[in-house]
Amino acid sequence: MSTPQKINKSVGKPISRVDGVEKVTGKAKYAAEFNVPDLAYGVVVSSAIAKGKIKSLDTSDALALDGVLQVFTHENRPKIAWFDISYNDQDAPPGSPFRPLYDATIKYSGQPIALVVAETFEVARYAATLIRADYEEATHETDLEANLHKARKPKSGIASLLKPPPPKPRGDFDKVYEEDPNKITGRYVHAAEHHNPMELFATTVVFEKGGKDGKGKLTIYDKTQGVTNSSMYVSQVFNIPSDDIRVLSPYMGGGFGSGLRPQYQLFLSVLAARELKRSVRVSLTRQQMFTFGHRPATVQNVALGALEDGTLNALCHDATGETSQFEDYTEIVVSWGGMLYPPKNVTMEYKVVPLDVYSPLDMRAPGGVTGMHALEVAMDELAYNLGMDPLQLRLKNYTDIDHNEDRPFSSKELRECFRQGAERFGWSSRNPEPRSMKKDHNLIGWGMATGIWDANQMPSRAEAVLMVNGKLRVSCATADIGTGTYTIMTQIAADTLGMPMEDVLFKLGDTDLPFSLISGGSWTAASVGSAVQEACQAVGKSLLKLAKKMPASPFKGVKWEDIEFADSHLRLKSDQSVAVSLQTLVDQNGGKAVRESVTSLPNAFKQKDYTRSAHSAVFAEVMVDEDLGTVKVTRVVSAIAAGRILNPKTSRSQILGGMVWGISKALEEESAMDHNFGRFMNHSLAEYHVAVNADIHDLDVIFVEEHDDIVNPLGVKGLGEIGIVGMPAAIANAVFHATGRRVRDLPITLDKLL
Amino acid sequence: MMPAVESGTLEKRPPSLPSVQTVTLTVNGKETKLQIAPWTTLLDALREYMDLTGTKKGCDHGQCGACTVLVNDKRINSCLSLAIMQEGAKITTIEGIAGTYTDAPAGLHPLQKSFIERDAFQCGYCTPGQICSAVGLMNEGNAKTTADIRELMSGNICRCGAYTNIVDAIEDVLNEKAA
Numbered sequence: 001m002s003t004p005q006k007i008n009k010s011v012g013k014p015i016s017r018v019d020g021v022e023k024v025t026g027k028a029k030y031a032a033e034f035n036v037p038d039l040a041y042g043v044v045v046s047s048a049i050a051k052g053k054i055k056s057l058d059t060s061d062a063l064a065l066d067g068v069l070q071v072f073t074h075e076n077r078p079k080i081a082w083f084d085i086s087y088n089d090q091d092a093p094p095g096s097p098f099r100p101l102y103d104a105t106i107k108y109s110g111q112p113i114a115l116v117v118a119e120t121f122e123v124a125r126y127a128a129t130l131i132r133a134d135y136e137e138a139t140h141e142t143d144l145e146a147n148l149h150k151a152r153k154p155k156s157g158i159a160s161l162l163k164p165p166p167p168k169p170r171g172d173f174d175k176v177y178e179e180d181p182n183k184i185t186g187r188y189v190h191a192a193e194h195h196n197p198m199e200l201f202a203t204t205v206v207f208e209k210g211g212k213d214g215k216g217k218l219t220i221y222d223k224t225q226g227v228t229n230s231s232m233y234v235s236q237v238f239n240i241p242s243d244d245i246r247v248l249s250p251y252m253g254g255g256f257g258s259g260l261r262p263q264y265q266l267f268l269s270v271l272a273a274r275e276l277k278r279s280v281r282v283s284l285t286r287q288q289m290f291t292f293g294h295r296p297a298t299v300q301n302v303a304l305g306a307l308e309d310g311t312l313n314a315l316c317h318d319a320t321g322e323t324s325q326f327e328d329y330t331e332i333v334v335s336w337g338g339m340l341y342p343p344k345n346v347t348m349e350y351k352v353v354p355l356d357v358y359s360p361l362d363m364r365a366p367g368g369v370t371g372m373h374a375l376e377v378a379m380d381e382l383a384y385n386l387g388m389d390p391l392q393l394r395l396k397n398y399t400d401i402d403h404n405e406d407r408p409f410s411s412k413e414l415r416e417c418f419r420q421g422a423e424r425f426g427w428s429s430r431n432p433e434p435r436s437m438k439k440d441h442n443l444i445g446w447g448m449a450t451g452i453w454d455a456n457q458m459p460s461r462a463e464a465v466l467m468v469n470g471k472l473r474v475s476c477a478t479a480d481i482g483t484g485t486y487t488i489m490t491q492i493a494a495d496t497l498g499m500p501m502e503d504v505l506f507k508l509g510d511t512d513l514p515f516s517l518i519s520g521g522s523w524t525a526a527s528v529g530s531a532v533q534e535a536c537q538a539v540g541k542s543l544l545k546l547a548k549k550m551p552a553s554p555f556k557g558v559k560w561e562d563i564e565f566a567d568s569h570l571r572l573k574s575d576q577s578v579a580v581s582l583q584t585l586v587d588q589n590g591g592k593a594v595r596e597s598v599t600s601l602p603n604a605f606k607q608k609d610y611t612r613s614a615h616s617a618v619f620a621e622v623m624v625d626e627d628l629g630t631v632k633v634t635r636v637v638s639a640i641a642a643g644r645i646l647n648p649k650t651s652r653s654q655i656l657g658g659m660v661w662g663i664s665k666a667l668e669e670e671s672a673m674d675h676n677f678g679r680f681m682n683h684s685l686a687e688y689h690v691a692v693n694a695d696i697h698d699l700d701v702i703f704v705e706e707h708d709d710i711v712n713p714l715g716v717k718g719l720g721e722i723g724i725v726g727m728p729a730a731i732a733n734a735v736f737h738a739t740g741r742r743v744r745d746l747p748i749t750l751d752k753l754l
Numbered sequence: 755m756m757p758a759v760e761s762g763t764l765e766k767r768p769p770s771l772p773s774v775q776t777v778t779l780t781v782n783g784k785e786t787k788l789q790i791a792p793w794t795t796l797l798d799a800l801r802e803y804m805d806l807t808g809t810k811k812g813c814d815h816g817q818c819g820a821c822t823v824l825v826n827d828k829r830i831n832s833c834l835s836l837a838i839m840q841e842g843a844k845i846t847t848i849e850g851i852a853g854t855y856t857d858a859p860a861g862l863h864p865l866q867k868s869f870i871e872r873d874a875f876q877c878g879y880c881t882p883g884q885i886c887s888a889v890g891l892m893n894e895g896n897a898k899t900t901a902d903i904r905e906l907m908s909g910n911i912c913r914c915g916a917y918t919n920i921v922d923a924i925e926d927v928l929n930e931k932a933a
Contacts, residue, residue, distance in 0.1 A: 020870035023878030024862065024885060026808015026848035033807035065771065121802055122791040126771065198812045198820055198879040198913045253810070253879030254913050286813040482877030482914050653873045653916060660915025685817040685911060692908040696917040 004567035004579060007500050010491040014649035018501070019251075019486045028251045031223040032202035032283045039204070040069055042117045042272050042282035043124040044265065045131045046291055050109040050678025051140035051356045054133055061130040062116055067123040069276055071131065072115045072268070077101045078275060086236040090229045090518045091260040093359060094157030095327030100264040101271070106135065107325060108358045109679035110291030115268045117280060140356040140678040144297045144322045145189070151320045151351035154328040162456075162521070163367075166335045167404045171345030177314040180305030184381045188302065188374040189745040191670035192322070193295040194680070195363050196690060199223060199253020201292075202283035203266045205273040211244040216277060220247045222266050225259035225479050226518030231511045233262040234270050249509040255481035256661075257362040260520045263292050290683035293361020294671060296321040298333065298370055302378040305345075310388050310396040312341050317375060318349040324359040328352055331360075331367030337375045338404040339611065340452055341397045356678055362520060364661055365721035368453050369728060376449035376729030377744060380736065389432065390448055390733065391422060402611035410610035411708035413641035414450065417617035420702050421639030422448075425619035434740035442623045444634075445738025451616035451726030455643065455717035456523040457602040461514035462531035464493065464539045466594040470568075470583035472499055474535065475507040478528045479519040482657075483720055484650030488525060489532050491646060492714070496536035497582065498565030506532075514597055522614070522718025525646065529714045531600035538596035543570055546588045547580055554578045602712065610710050614642040614717040618662075618726035622734040629750035632697070633663045633731055639702040643717040648703065651719050655701045658723015664691035665724065666731040670747050777838050781806065782850025792838050797821045799837035800847060808848035808882045812911070819910030822883040822890070823847050824854075829890025831909075846889075848882035855889060864927045865889060872923040876914035884910045888924050892931075900925065 022028040047054075059071040080099070081087065087097035100112050114131050118124035141147055156165070177183055206219040218240070222230045227247040235242045252259060269282040284291075298321045305314030319333040334348040383390040398415060401408055422428065430446050431437070437444035462476040474493040480486045489506040493499075507513060516528055544563060547555040547570055554572075555563070564573050571579035586594055621635040638659055645651045668689040674681040682688045708715045728746060735753070736742050743752050774789045779796075781804065788803050797814070800806040800823070809832055812820030816834040823832045824846040846854045851866065853859035865885050868874070875881040887910045897903045903921050912920065 016870050016873065019878070020875075021862070021866075023875055023881050024848075024866040024869050025852075026806075026882045028878050029807060030810075030879060032811070033801070035802070035805050035807070067771075120791065121798060122794055123771065196913060198810070198818065198877065198911065200811060200813075252877060254877040256913070283811070286815065286817075482875075484876070649873050653876055653914075653919065656918060657876060657915035660917060664915075684815060685813050686815070690911060690913060691915065691917070692911055693917045693920065694904045694908040696904070696915075699918050 004569045007498060007567045009495050010501050011495045011646050013647070015487060015491060015501070015647050017484060017487045017650060018490050030199050030251050030253050031204060031221045031249065032281060034204045034206070034221045036206050036279050039279045039281055040117050040119060040276060041121040041124045042115045042269060042280055043128040044112045044268065044282065044284060044288060045114040045116065045128050046288060047106050047109060047111040047113050048133065049106055049135045049137050050142060052106050052138040053136045054104040054106065054113060055136050056134045057114060058132040059114065062127040065123060065127050067119040068127045069117045069119065072101060072272060073113065074101045074103050077271065081237045081239065089233050089261050090226060091362065093159045093327045093329045094155040098326060098358065100267045108356055109677060110288065112264050112268065115272060115282065117272050117276065142355050142357055142673050142678040143675045144353055144355065145299060147353050147355065148299060148320055151353050154330045154352045163330050163332055166348035166350050167338060169347040173314050173316050173345045173347045176345040177303060177305040177316065180314055181308055182382065182385050183303065183305040184378060184385050185301070185303040186378055186381065186744050188300040190298045190370055191747065192297040192673065193363060193665065193669045194290050194671050194688060195256045195258035196289060196685065196688065197254025197256060197258055200284050200286065200289060201263050201265050202281065203269040204281040205269045206279045207273045207277060212241040216274060217244045218270065218273065220245065220270065222247055222249055223252060223259055224249050224262065225252065225255045225481055225520055227477050227509055227511045228515055229518050230262050230266055234266065237267065238270060238274065247511045249479060252479055252481045256364045257366065257520060258293065259481065260362055260518050261293065286685060287683045290671065290680045292358050295363035295366065296323065296329065296360035300333065300371065300374040302374045304378050304382045306382055306386060310386050310393050312343045312397045314345045315341065315343045316347045317371065319371065320351045320353055322355050322357060322360065323352040324357055325354045327359040329360040331370070333367045333371035335404055336368065336371050336452055339402045339613070340450060342399040342401065342403050365453060365724050368721065368725050369665065372451060372725050373728040373732065373746065376726065377732050380447065380733040381742065391418060391427060394418065394450060405611055407609055407611055410612045410710035411643065411706050412615060413704045413706040414615040414617065416704045417615060417639035417641050420704055421617040421619050421637050424700060424702060425637040427619055434737055441626050443626055443738040445622050445624065445734040445736065446619070447730050447733025447737055448617065448619045449726040449729035449733060451618060451722055453522060453614050453722040453725055455526065455612040455614050455711050456521055457526040457530065457712040458517050458523050459599065459601050460516045460527040460531040461597060461599050462528065462535040463514045463595065463597040464535035466539050466582060466586050468586055468591065468593055470503065470586060472497060472504045473507065474504065474532055475513040476516050476528050476531060477511055477513040478508050478516040478524055480508060481519060483524065483654060484647060485524055485528065487650055488646045489528060492529050492532050493536050496533050496565065497540060499568050499582070522720040522722070525716045525718055526712040526714065529716060530712050531598060533713060534598040534600045535596055538598055539594050540565055542594050542596060543582065543585045546585045550588060606710055612711045614640070614722040616640045616722050616726045618730040620730040620734045622731060622738055624735060624738045624753065629753035631667055631735060631748060635698045637700045637702065638723065639704055640722060641704045641706045642719055642722055643706050643708045643711055644715040645703050646716060651703065652701045654719040655723040656699055658721065659699050659727055660691050660696055661724045662727020663695060663731065665746060666728040667747050775838065778841050779837060779845060780843065781845045782847060782853060788837070790837060794837050795833050796835040796837045796840055797832040800832065806847050806849055810879055810883060812880065819887060820880050820883040822886040822910060824886055824890055827893050829887050848886060851885060851889060864930065865923065868923040868926045872919045872926065874916050874919040874923040876916055880910060880912045884912065884920055892928065897928065
């Protein structure tokens with residue numbers, strides 16, 4: 001046997017993205033970039049009113065234009081599914097999902113009322129301006145604060161499994177809070193926000209004749225966080241056999257939750273392609289990116305009570321979020337305090353107010369970043385009330401038990417996050433006195449906060465194929481929305497079979513591949529990663545069988561536990577010289593590849609006795625211009641405990657992204673509703689402010705070592721969301737330290753500081 | 755008395771459009787003749803008529819920078835320029851960055867390499883615009899400090915929040931050049 005070439009393990013190493021070259025050369029193709037012959041272009045016409053009926057739609061001028069193929073409206077749309085259940089997708093809240101072009105009813109401003117399809121984008125865009133709609137307006141309600149009296153408990157449904165309502169009250173909050181020597185209370189108002197990924201929502205439907213029902217086969221390039229979600233939706237809504245639909249999304253230009261539900265351009269492009277029997281592309285405009293899901297506006301109240309020594313013994317957290325008139329979107333806003341702290345007297349309540357808006361939609365750390373902002377600002381306020389250091393107050397009330405569920409955490413290295421984060425930041429030298437630090441005309445402030453987010457694992461399938469050329473192909477219909485899925489799955493597969501990463505190809509974003517759920521909730525690394533590892537192990541087991549069958553095999557009677565895969569060889573753990581190359585093994589397979597598919601399920605038996613969460617400790621420094629009220633976040637240290645870090649390079653980027661989002665949320669992001677029109681008025685990237693390069697200064701990420709063999713076989717916790725959770729409160733607390741002004745609403749714009 | 759304006763002529767738009775025209779563009783050193791409507795943007799001409807989809811559309815209003823290309827070595831938002839305005843100009847897109855600005859057209863531009871090394875992107879959608887913008891920034895020669903780079907790259911939004919890595923990647927190349 002030849003001497004194997006040493007191959008280093010890749011997991012845990014800062015590996016550059018495997019899709020990096022495609023992304024820096026412009027070769028990576030997104031949904032609107034699959035150009036096919038004879039492609040028609042659809043442009044959406046949006047409703048100008050928020051509520052009422054379309055009295056008439058005059059499409060004659062548009063249709064008279066050379067190059068216009070058709071204008072689709074509720075009046076000429078083909079038959080589509082009747083029952084709500086057909087429109088339910090993997091992330092649908094309880095209710096009746098929005099149906100584009102269903103009837104003359106207008107449910108929200110910006111609702112699609114027509115799709116103009118033409119030979120070119122230029123003609124379609126112009127023709128869309130020629131559509132004249134006449135409406136019968138009804139009175140709309142879009143103001144959450146003016147409608148708080150309508151707040152009610154949300155309906156429950158399948159979505160409630162992942163988003164359970166808050167736990168029942170425990171102890172006697174009212175009595176204990178009344179008697180507490182130290183207490184604070186505050187009201188927190190958050191603006192609505194829109195995800196605004198850089199890529200506009202778009203779908204390219206490639207139409208081919210034929211299909212099971214003779215009505216054509218569709219290859220759909222969709223902007224989505226889950227190709228299986230889009231495919232099931234299209235199949236059910238249009239009653240198309242699933243064999244005639246293939247959805248692909250090899251690259252997605254940012255999701256942040258916006259792609260967790262099929263958006264209306266998918267519906268419209270499929271409708272047009274089927275009716276015209278042509279390939280069709282529909283891209284939304286940036287303005288239309290404000291006409292579907294958003295992070296809901298919320299109003300929260302938090303009250304905390306503590307004994308003189310800082311022992312937190314009373315906690316009340318209630319929240320009211322907006323939802324649409326057709327679905328009860330919910331999020332977990334108020335439950336976090338009962339997980340993070342051990343007060344014995346707790347009441348938590350969550351309600352919704354239905355308004356004439358589109359249904360809100362999960363947006364990076366939905367509910368978590370909202371509720372934790374209020375809770376952690378309240379903790380800061382309590383610390384000042386007690387005359388205690390804010391970090392000491394957290395340590396005083398540290399717990400290894402989730403008191404909501406009365407069970408331990410599977411792992412929780414938050415204490416170490418506090419220690420390492422504080423040390424790196426230099427927290428111990430902080431003078432607690434507000435307005436105590438100044439540089440020129442700038443007030444400087446230091447604030448800190450805690451973050452927490454779920455570490456879930458979902459079922460997923462995966463396939464691994466050791467091909468006859470000795471290369472490994474692994475696949476799953478999951479997504480890489482910029483998170484690094486391509487890279488970490490390649491690493492996991494390579495390490496499981498002891499191969500170099502160059503010999504491994506990981507494929508995703510295609511419904512022809514093994515099933516996976518939407519990529520969200522920070523669960524992809526855990527769910528798909530476990531499936532990839534299991535699929536590769538299954539190939540490994542087949543390879544061991546082949547090894548045993550070899551003439552004069554040294555592996556006869558050898559068990560799975562006795563072998564390892566390294567340096568592209570299968571070898572004995574006890575004697576590494578007893579080894580056979582993977583190429584030799586696949587050559588024994590009668591000219592066939594070695595192929596295995598698995599369904600990986602969370603080990604519920606092992607997980608049920610534990611709460612599984614990622615944690616963070618955030619320390620932030622701000623500089624507030626005393627004359628202008630402008631806030632600059634000059635320095636942030638974020639210490640993260642999130643299990644095993646598969647790739648420190650892409651992991652760090654995910655946390656940095658979350659931190660940038662935190663700065664953006666704390667200081668800039670706000671979808672401003674004009675209640676006269678019931679419309680978001682700042683619907684552009686010039687007026688909806690997101691952080692730009694000049695807004696971002698020193699960001700420091702620490703990954704605290706954390707071992708967890710309960711959370712999933714890989715010991716990983718997702719990183720997509722934990723990076724943002726603690727940021728807004730840390731910044732708000734730093735602003736208080738700088739200015740002495742306690743701003744409880746977000747975003748903290750300069751008018752709130754003047 | 756002034757003659758009355760013919761009823762409706764100001765409001766009603768004509769249901770006919772100017773005919774398509776031949777527009778000749780020189781992109782990445784290659785001359786191409788296109789038959790396009792005169793109001794076609796340079797961005798749409800590249801993406802929809804030349805299959806150069808590396809240049810991205812993020813807002814179509816000059817607010818996000820995803821469509822940044824180089825015209826005569828200067829960075830511009832290609833969504834704010836009509837294709838017909840750029841006849842005779844030297845247009846460089848992400849697909850031609852290495853060919854135009856390095857000696858190794860088949861390889862990667864130093865910025866492309868440093869963006870990969872520094873993980874200066876996540877979803878990758880703003881990346882071609884960021885890189886073209888950074889090439890433009892280097893051509894301008896005005897960025898002397900980190901703060902300058904941050905300011906001069908602020909026309910390119912990265913929603914994934916890779917800003918610190920983008921600045922590191924650009925500084926790596928600037929330092930290498932200065933060394």
